[in-house]
Amino acid sequence: MKILITGGAGFLGARLARELLHRGQLDGKPIEEMVLADLYPPAADLVADARVRAATGALIAQCIGWRSEPFDAVFHLAAAVSAECEANFDLGMRSNLDSTRALLDALRGAGNVPRLVFASSLAVYGSDPGLPLPAVIRHDTLPAPQSSYGVQKFICEQLVADCTRKGFVDGRNVRLMTVVVRPGAPNGAASGFLSSIIREPANGKPAVCPVPLDMKVALASPARTVAGLLAAAEAPREAMGGRIAVNMPGLTVTVGEMLDALETAAGKEARGLVRFEPDEQITRIVGGWPAIFDNTRALRLGLEPDPDFLSIVRAYLHERAPAIG
Amino acid sequence: MKILITGGAGFLGARLARELLHRGQLDGKPIEEMVLADLYPPAADLVADARVRAATGALIAQCIGWRSEPFDAVFHLAAAVSAECEANFDLGMRSNLDSTRALLDALRGAGNVPRLVFASSLAVYGSDPGLPLPAVIRHDTLPAPQSSYGVQKFICEQLVADCTRKGFVDGRNVRLMTVVVRPGAPNGAASGFLSSIIREPANGKPAVCPVPLDMKVALASPARTVAGLLAAAEAPREAMGGRIAVNMPGLTVTVGEMLDALETAAGKEARGLVRFEPDEQITRIVGGWPAIFDNTRALRLGLEPDPDFLSIVRAYLHERAPAIG
Numbered sequence: 001m002k003i004l005i006t007g008g009a010g011f012l013g014a015r016l017a018r019e020l021l022h023r024g025q026l027d028g029k030p031i032e033e034m035v036l037a038d039l040y041p042p043a044a045d046l047v048a049d050a051r052v053r054a055a056t057g058a059l060i061a062q063c064i065g066w067r068s069e070p071f072d073a074v075f076h077l078a079a080a081v082s083a084e085c086e087a088n089f090d091l092g093m094r095s096n097l098d099s100t101r102a103l104l105d106a107l108r109g110a111g112n113v114p115r116l117v118f119a120s121s122l123a124v125y126g127s128d129p130g131l132p133l134p135a136v137i138r139h140d141t142l143p144a145p146q147s148s149y150g151v152q153k154f155i156c157e158q159l160v161a162d163c164t165r166k167g168f169v170d171g172r173n174v175r176l177m178t179v180v181v182r183p184g185a186p187n188g189a190a191s192g193f194l195s196s197i198i199r200e201p202a203n204g205k206p207a208v209c210p211v212p213l214d215m216k217v218a219l220a221s222p223a224r225t226v227a228g229l230l231a232a233a234e235a236p237r238e239a240m241g242g243r244i245a246v247n248m249p250g251l252t253v254t255v256g257e258m259l260d261a262l263e264t265a266a267g268k269e270a271r272g273l274v275r276f277e278p279d280e281q282i283t284r285i286v287g288g289w290p291a292i293f294d295n296t297r298a299l300r301l302g303l304e305p306d307p308d309f310l311s312i313v314r315a316y317l318h319e320r321a322p323a324i325g
Numbered sequence: 326m327k328i329l330i331t332g333g334a335g336f337l338g339a340r341l342a343r344e345l346l347h348r349g350q351l352d353g354k355p356i357e358e359m360v361l362a363d364l365y366p367p368a369a370d371l372v373a374d375a376r377v378r379a380a381t382g383a384l385i386a387q388c389i390g391w392r393s394e395p396f397d398a399v400f401h402l403a404a405a406v407s408a409e410c411e412a413n414f415d416l417g418m419r420s421n422l423d424s425t426r427a428l429l430d431a432l433r434g435a436g437n438v439p440r441l442v443f444a445s446s447l448a449v450y451g452s453d454p455g456l457p458l459p460a461v462i463r464h465d466t467l468p469a470p471q472s473s474y475g476v477q478k479f480i481c482e483q484l485v486a487d488c489t490r491k492g493f494v495d496g497r498n499v500r501l502m503t504v505v506v507r508p509g510a511p512n513g514a515a516s517g518f519l520s521s522i523i524r525e526p527a528n529g530k531p532a533v534c535p536v537p538l539d540m541k542v543a544l545a546s547p548a549r550t551v552a553g554l555l556a557a558a559e560a561p562r563e564a565m566g567g568r569i570a571v572n573m574p575g576l577t578v579t580v581g582e583m584l585d586a587l588e589t590a591a592g593k594e595a596r597g598l599v600r601f602e603p604d605e606q607i608t609r610i611v612g613g614w615p616a617i618f619d620n621t622r623a624l625r626l627g628l629e630p631d632p633d634f635l636s637i638v639r640a641y642l643h644e645r646a647p648a649i650g
Contacts, residue, residue, distance in 0.1 A: 089491060093426075101418075128486075130567020130622075131465055140456055142467045144486075144569050151487040155480045161453075161469075162476040166414060242455020244469050297455075 001029040002070070006059055006103065007077035008036025011182055012119075014043055016075060016226050021049055026073055027115075027234045035071070037062055038078065060094075063102035067109030073233055074116045074169075076103060081189040082123055082285060085149040096152035104159055108168035116171040117232045118160045120245055122218060123150035124175060125290045137247065138294045146288050161243040172232045173245035177220040178289075181316040190285040194219065198258065198313055201273040202266045202320070210279030211255055216291035218250030220305065221312045231301045241297050249295040249305035251312075261310040265317060326354040327395070331384055331428065332402035333361025336507055337444075339368055341400060341551050346374055351398055352440075352559045360396070362387055363403065385419075388427035392434030398558055399441045399494075401428060406514040407448055407610060410474040421477035429484055433493035441496040442557045443485045445570055447543060448475035449500060450615045462572060463619045471613050472515075486568040497557045498570035502545040503614075506641040515610040519544065523583065523638055526598035527591045527645070535604035536580055541616035543575030545630065546637045556626045566622050574623040574630035576637075577616050586635040590642060
């Protein structure tokens with residue numbers, strides 16, 4: 001089995017790659033080769049694995065070569081993030097829409113109908129002036145995205161669904177929840193603070209919270225998110241419930257509850273490192289995303305949300321430990 | 326006021342152009358210039374009007390020039406039709422998606438935030454393996470298009486909505502019902518038979534009906550369709566009910582009821598000219614479109630469906646008369 005991960009040097013892509021290499025198989029078939037495509041080279045531990053090949057550079061340019069290089073499974077995670085796309089419309093259209101089209105063209109050209117997991121996002125949902133969000137998001141809730149990032153993700157879902165209907169790929173659209181706790185430096189995502197208000201204080205550093213304490217958000221740990229991507233890749237088509245996207249299971253918490261869990265796991269001093277600086281744009285973007293999901297369809301894939309936020313914080317502290325010691 | 330109509334040499338575009346030139350104004354402002362863009366030149370009566378300018382050629386190429394030619398109102402009707410797009414995926418992507426992007430780029434470049442009416446279609450709706458169509462389509466029904474044409478129309482709606490949110494254009498997405506009776510030769514639309522089973526017998530010619538008599542369809546006359554496009558262009562933003570698309574009002578009839586109306590208006594011999602030759606692909610595509618719509622939002626724009634199919638047939642016979650005589 002030959003696997004392609006776009007965004008393979010990113011946080012989620014690298015984590016997915018490590019999990020796959022550790023398992024050694026996908027859908028019961030041994031992994032012989034894994035291509036990690038990204039603007040940046042993959043981490044050293046990944047490059048050191050004999051099965052891994054780095055494909056470093058812009059995605060659109062690489063896609064031309066892939067027309068004659070068939071993959072058995074593709075995880076398409078590469079994307080410009082929400083705040084970037086809002087600030088630079090053309091960048092978002094190129095990085096998210098044009099790149100996905102180029103990838104679909106390449107996979108169609110290769111002709112072997114690979115399994116394709118497209119990482120969409122809860123950002124497809126938003127409150128349109130003519131269509132307020134319902135209290136609970138179901139699989140048949142009409143997305144009315146209120147950010148260019150959300151629009152681009154929703155458009156790519158449509159393309160993946162149509163290319164699946166046409167038999168060019170065997171695509172699966174999964175909408176990821178906001179992934180928390182992300183390690184490393186903040187990226188350009190509007191939701192970046194949801195990780196930094198835990199990560200920075202847990203490492204003795206100050207952090208800024210730009211939204212009110214009572215804002216509700218839907219989150220998933222990195223481990224659950226990777227489990228969701230793998231479940232979507234391995235599911236028989238019937239279990240996906242058609243070609244429409246599956247909302248990954250989300251844990252609903254308030255920002256205040258997140259900080260309570262931080263205090264429980266890392267102490268009062270840690271919580272004291274978070275200061276509040278309201279940011280209207282971030283509050284608008286992240287506050288516009290839905291926070292409560294009906295997880296029925298995700299459950300069909302065997303996926304459940306994280307049990308509580310404290311376990312997410314503790315898993316982060318545990319994983320981070322070796323790097324600190 | 327300077328108006329652009331893409332697809333301006335087509336049946337609907339020409340009819341819209343004539344209606345606008347006859348009115349002499351849009352939204353209370355006099356029409357000084359009208360550009361009719363199409364692959365084909367406009368009809369002679371339109372070219373003869375001093376206000377009309379033909380822009381004949383591929384839309385994408387023309388868009389480059391429009392970046393420095395601001396329009397006050399744009400009706401974007403140009404599209405490859407459903408059966409064409411199903412037969413030739415790349416043609417549909419280019420003619421529908423790429424052309425609309427090029428047009429949006431041009432209008433954004435011109436910088437004057439023109440009013441833009443995008444003609445979408447009821448073909449955005451379809452019955453996904455995981456999401457059967459509800460009995461009645463509402464404004465918040467999730468489209469799960471089951472044709473490349475429907476996917477492309479739905480994607481363009483998203484782009485128009487986002488460019489509106491960003492302030493590049495003042496866009497309005499309207500989903501047209503199947504327009505019946507279309508004059509002239511059949512085009513590549515899967516729904517073409519819905520016109521030809523009336524038009525051909527009314528003119529003494531045989532016609533083929535490829536679907537069963539009990540198939541329900543949602544139709545609108547050419548006159549009501551043009552009225553809907555104009556209402557969308559003139560409506561204040563609030564009346565549009567947000568940026569999500571408005572389903573134009575549709576008259577629900579069965580194919581059998583259509584033939585009954587033909588018989589009433591044009592006689593038993595006319596009906597006898599229709600023979601049945603089942604076509605699985607056309608039955609699947611057209612039968613997959615919804616036939617019953619909740620027209621509440623269209624009513625807010627002052628739009629109602631045609632009263633009955635007999636009046637549609639009679640209007641066609643009346644309009645056709647001069648050309649015959």
